[in-house]
Amino acid sequence: DAKTTQPPSMDCAEGRAANLPCNHSTISGNEYVYWYRQIHSQGPQYIIHGLKNNETNEMASLIITEDRKSSTLILPHATLRDTAVYYCIAYSGSARQLTFGSGTQLTVLP
């Protein structure tokens, strides 16, 4: 699976949108982009995934660039409970397991 690159940390004001970038410039055509988050001392929580179209669910929106070399996870109205490490993963499905990088520590400030 392709390597992803994320900023190590970001801050966001409560109530504002949090935009978390991810670079996956070597992503192949059959690899999806998955986002998970891990709140301190808990297991990772699935957020969203997509292939090339933008996706939205009740938690977040995923914007994937047309060349698929990068994506942005958007939390539209961040709350203090969104403070977590966010992981962006490129995954083809063939390996069956998810490989985690270092992620982005998002801190939502009151």
Added chain:
Amino acid sequence: GAVVSQHPSWVICKSGTSVKIECRSLDFQATTMFWYRQFPKQSLMLMATSNEGSKATYEQGVEKDKFLINHASLTLSTLTVTSAHPEDSSFYICSARDRQGAHTEAFFGQGTRLTVV
């Protein structure tokens, strides 16, 4: 969404003893489950892949005789840390994916904090 239950959520054991951690998929069948380990301020590292009815596949550097994995049914996998030592203290997390497809999301247990004293 689907639920993966991990038990216990935390355990303290004496050096040299063994500890068993259970991972259950509550509302779906999981042919394959995954065991991860996470040290403080680090990311999750895959330890092994647990296959129902067959031997687990271990990642390089993970001792299969120390970390015993059993996947006896489509809803239960166990990880036993044998002869635990303080360096085995870590956060252990299991994951499972619904057997129906490769691009369904993986679900994770809540993790087990192991402290060996």
